[in-house]
Amino acid sequence: MIPDDLRYSDKHEWVKVDGDIAIVGITDYAQTQLGDIVYVELPSVGTKVEAAASFGTIEAVKAVSDLYCPISGEVTEVNDNVTADPAVIKSSPYGGGWMIKIKMEKKDELDSLLNAEKYRELTGE
Amino acid sequence: MEPKKTPLYDRQVALGGRPVEFAGFSMPIEFTGVVDEHLSVRREVGIFDVSHMGEISVSGDNALDYVERLTTNQATGLDPFQAQYTLMLNDDGGVIDDLLVYRRKFDYLLVVNAANTRRALTWVTGHAPADVRIDNLSDETGLIALQGPRAKDVMRQVCGDDNVLGLEPFRSMGATIGDAPCLVSRTGYTGEDGFEIYINASSTGDVWDILMGAEPRPKPCGLGARDTLRLEMAFRLHGSDMDESTTPLEAGLGWTVKLDKGDFYGRDALIRQKESGIPRKIVGLRSDAKRFARRGSKVRSGGEEIGEVTSGGFSPSLECGIALAYVGSKFAKRSTDFKIDVRGQLVDAKYEKGPFYKKPEN
Structure with missing residues (x-):
C-alpha cells in the first residue's frame, strides 16, 4: 500500500505537501516491519527539525527506532492521537496516523525524496 | 554459511512468518504480532517451532x-x-x-x-x-512447544494416550500423535502449562498439521513472543543474561547447583567464588516509564553506574517495562534506588524478585 500522491524517504517516512506545509508520517511498510507499537515520542510545536535528523522515537515491542525527518523546518502541529493511541499508525498509516506538520524551510529538499514508484522499488512491494 | 531450515520452515512461511537468521537457523520473529501471540499463550494456547534446539x-x-x-x-x-x-x-x-x-x-x-x-x-x-x-540427534529431531492453559485441550484431541494429560510438570512419556511416535514432555519456556513434543524430523510436519487442526486452533508464535513470555517469567536467556563469563551464583541460578553431590566441571571455581564473594548479581527491574530499558542500557543508583541491562523490553501482560540486569552485589536488593539510563533519560525502576508475571488466581 503505497499512495501515488506522496513523497517518501529511504528511512520509510512519507511526506504530503500542502502549500508550505509538509505532513509527515511513517509508511505502511515501516509499521509492518516495526510490529506492535507501544509508545511514540514526538517533538512539541515550535521545534526546529532538520532533514535526515531524528525528530522522535517509536517504542515497539521488538525494538526502539528513531523517526527521521524527511524535510527541514518548524513543527506547526503534532498529532496527539498518535501519542495517545499508537494503534492508529497501524490502522491508518497515511491518514489518521500522521505524526507532525512542518512549515518547510527548503522546499527543494522535496526533490531528493522518492516518488511512489521509486519507493515501491526500494521496498519490493 | 546459509542458515539452516527446520522441518517446519515451509509451514512457517506459509503462515506468514518472515524468517530472520537466529542461532544459525532461519526462523520467524512473529506471525500475527508479538503481543497477540503472547496474550494467546497466556489466555488460550500457542504453538512454537523450536526444532532448532x-x-x-x-x-x-x-x-x-x-x-x-x-x-x-x-x-x-x-x-x-x-x-x-x-x-x-x-x-x-x-x-x-x-x-x-x-x-x-x-x-x-x-x-x-x-x-x-x-x-x-x-x-x-x-x-x-x-x-x-x-x-x-539435533538434525534428526523436530521439537514443537504447545503452551497455554488450553494446551491440554489440544492434546486431548490429538493424542491417543490420555495419560499425557496426567503428566506432572517435568515428566515425559512416549506417545503417538497421528502415526508418529513422540516424546511428550510437560515442560516449556513460557510459565504456562503446556507440552514440548519431540518427534523424528521427518514426521514433525505431520504432527504440526494435526495440532493445528485442533479446537481451539493453537496460535502460531514466533521468536518474539517466546522472548517476551520468558522475560515475564524472569527466565534467563543464555547468550543474553548469562554466558561463559557468568557463574550460576551471579545469574541467580544457585538452586540448580548441588555442590555436595560430588565433583563436576566448574565446581571448584564456584566454591572459590562463594568464599571470595560474588561480585555481581542479576536483578529483575520493573518500570512504568514510557521508555523501555533494552539490552545494554546502563543501571545507575545514587549518581553512580552500578550495572547493565542484559534483557529488557515491554511486558505485554503487565503493560510496563521489564528488564533483567547485572548490578554490583551490594545493590541487588529492594531498597536500592534504581535508575536506568534509557537513551539519555534516567527512568525509575523497582526491584522485583522472581517472575514479573504472576498467574491470576481464578
Whole structure:
C-alpha cells in the first residue's frame, strides 16, 4: 500500500505537501516491519527539525527506532492521537496516523525524496 | 554459511512468518504480532517451532556418572522420563549452556540451546570417557512447544494416550500423535502449562498439521513472543543474561547447583567464588516509564553506574517495562534506588524478585 500522491524517504517516512506545509508520517511498510507499537515520542510545536535528523522515537515491542525527518523546518502541529493511541499508525498509516506538520524551510529538499514508484522499488512491494 | 531450515520452515512461511537468521537457523520473529501471540499463550494456547534446539544423547553403562560430571544439578535419583533444568559449566564456573536433561530408557538426553549446540557438543564429546557414547540427534529431531492453559485441550484431541494429560510438570512419556511416535514432555519456556513434543524430523510436519487442526486452533508464535513470555517469567536467556563469563551464583541460578553431590566441571571455581564473594548479581527491574530499558542500557543508583541491562523490553501482560540486569552485589536488593539510563533519560525502576508475571488466581 503505497499512495501515488506522496513523497517518501529511504528511512520509510512519507511526506504530503500542502502549500508550505509538509505532513509527515511513517509508511505502511515501516509499521509492518516495526510490529506492535507501544509508545511514540514526538517533538512539541515550535521545534526546529532538520532533514535526515531524528525528530522522535517509536517504542515497539521488538525494538526502539528513531523517526527521521524527511524535510527541514518548524513543527506547526503534532498529532496527539498518535501519542495517545499508537494503534492508529497501524490502522491508518497515511491518514489518521500522521505524526507532525512542518512549515518547510527548503522546499527543494522535496526533490531528493522518492516518488511512489521509486519507493515501491526500494521496498519490493 | 546459509542458515539452516527446520522441518517446519515451509509451514512457517506459509503462515506468514518472515524468517530472520537466529542461532544459525532461519526462523520467524512473529506471525500475527508479538503481543497477540503472547496474550494467546497466556489466555488460550500457542504453538512454537523450536526444532532448532539441540539434542545430545549420552549413553553407556556410565552415562549417569558422566552427566553428573557435566551438569550442576543432581541427575541421580531422576525417575525414568523425568526432566530436570540444569547447567553445564566450564572449568571457571562459567555457564556453557542451560539445558534440560531427560532420563530415558537407554540414555540421558541433553536439550541445549540452538546457538550453543556446537559448543556443548564439543565440550560433551571432548570430556567423554571411553565407555560413554555421545550422539548428536539435533538434525534428526523436530521439537514443537504447545503452551497455554488450553494446551491440554489440544492434546486431548490429538493424542491417543490420555495419560499425557496426567503428566506432572517435568515428566515425559512416549506417545503417538497421528502415526508418529513422540516424546511428550510437560515442560516449556513460557510459565504456562503446556507440552514440548519431540518427534523424528521427518514426521514433525505431520504432527504440526494435526495440532493445528485442533479446537481451539493453537496460535502460531514466533521468536518474539517466546522472548517476551520468558522475560515475564524472569527466565534467563543464555547468550543474553548469562554466558561463559557468568557463574550460576551471579545469574541467580544457585538452586540448580548441588555442590555436595560430588565433583563436576566448574565446581571448584564456584566454591572459590562463594568464599571470595560474588561480585555481581542479576536483578529483575520493573518500570512504568514510557521508555523501555533494552539490552545494554546502563543501571545507575545514587549518581553512580552500578550495572547493565542484559534483557529488557515491554511486558505485554503487565503493560510496563521489564528488564533483567547485572548490578554490583551490594545493590541487588529492594531498597536500592534504581535508575536506568534509557537513551539519555534516567527512568525509575523497582526491584522485583522472581517472575514479573504472576498467574491470576481464578
